[in-house]
Amino acid sequence: MKRIAFVASQTEEAQAARAALTSRYGDAPIEEAEVVVALGGDGFMLRTLHRHLARALPVYGMKLGTVGFLMNQHHVADLPERISRAQPAVLRPLLMEAANEAGSTISALAFNEVSLLRQTKQAAHLRVSLNGVVKLDELICDGVLVATPAGSTAYNLSAHGPILPFGSQLLAMTPISPFRPRRWRGAILPAVTEVKFEILDPYKRPVSATADSHEVRDIVEVSIRESRERTMTLLFDPEHNLEERILNEQFEL
Incomplete structure (x- = not known):
């Protein structure tokens, strides 16, 4: 099991989800973590990417906000397994x-x-x-x-x-x-x-x-x-990968 650091937006829903997840999986300090789990919407995900750019840890998001294009579905169960099989998407800003x-x-x-x-x-x-x-x-x-x-x-x-x-x-x-x-x-x-x-x-x-x-x-x-020097990696469930979602956006009516 990877050491996970949980971060969440200030909404009541996201904070409640963070409490449930940390009680089940623990909460590693960011300087010791191997992966960041971000709970919120796309705006919070962008802030998380900027905030943790120096360590360039992979980020696995769960949707607990208005827009969640960069997020996975929120489930408490089986989080380590979901992270281990997640597909990486490397972002170059x-x-x-x-x-x-x-x-x-x-x-x-x-x-x-x-x-x-x-x-x-x-x-x-x-x-x-x-x-x-x-x-x-x-x-x-x-x-x-x-x-x-x-x-x-x-x-x-x-x-x-x-x-x-x-x-x-x-x-x-x-x-x-x-x-x-x-x-x-x-x-x-x-x-x-x-x-x-x-x-x-x-x-x-x-x-x-x-x-x-x-x-x-x-x-x-x-x-x-x-940028030629900086990258960040987002993690997506295989059935929810970023490449397929961007492709599907072209067929939304």
Whole structure:
């Protein structure tokens, strides 16, 4: 039996589940654990991945929240057996480097997406470059995002972006309410692509950048690339694996 550390969101349901599970299986300190069991929804799972990135422990989630795309079903029984036969899904996050008006550069990781959003009623005016080559001289929009395959079914899908198969080595670039170019609906990029957004009028048309939940305001430039150093592993029941669920999302009506 692996040494398990249990973490839970602050909801009453998740806390009750944690109490039941720890009384049955114990609760290892995080520095001694071999696996983390996260109890909550997808938002809590993302926070768990960021919080425990330094140790890179595998994380097995159980759904006790509103959205549970990254979670398994919640059952108290047979947890060690479920963990031992779980299938791994290795997530490689995006690295965002955002330069703000004050001259600082802030770095953050995103397992789902990096999104740029206008801060006022004024539309954002952005220049878009890929690997140092300008692809759009001016994108006028409410915002734009770059999503991983794991994040392609979240905000990206809500913004009418494509669902990317897990393991496809692709990224989705999706505009949010684009005005010009009127017919541009985004792009599918190789995961090795380095994306740069330049804010063309940052003082009149301020823009913020968010990596998962880490927001940087009043930016002037953002670069995004897949991290080459960091990974996290999610564990899924074989009948509930992430690759199949992302595939099935394409057939949801």
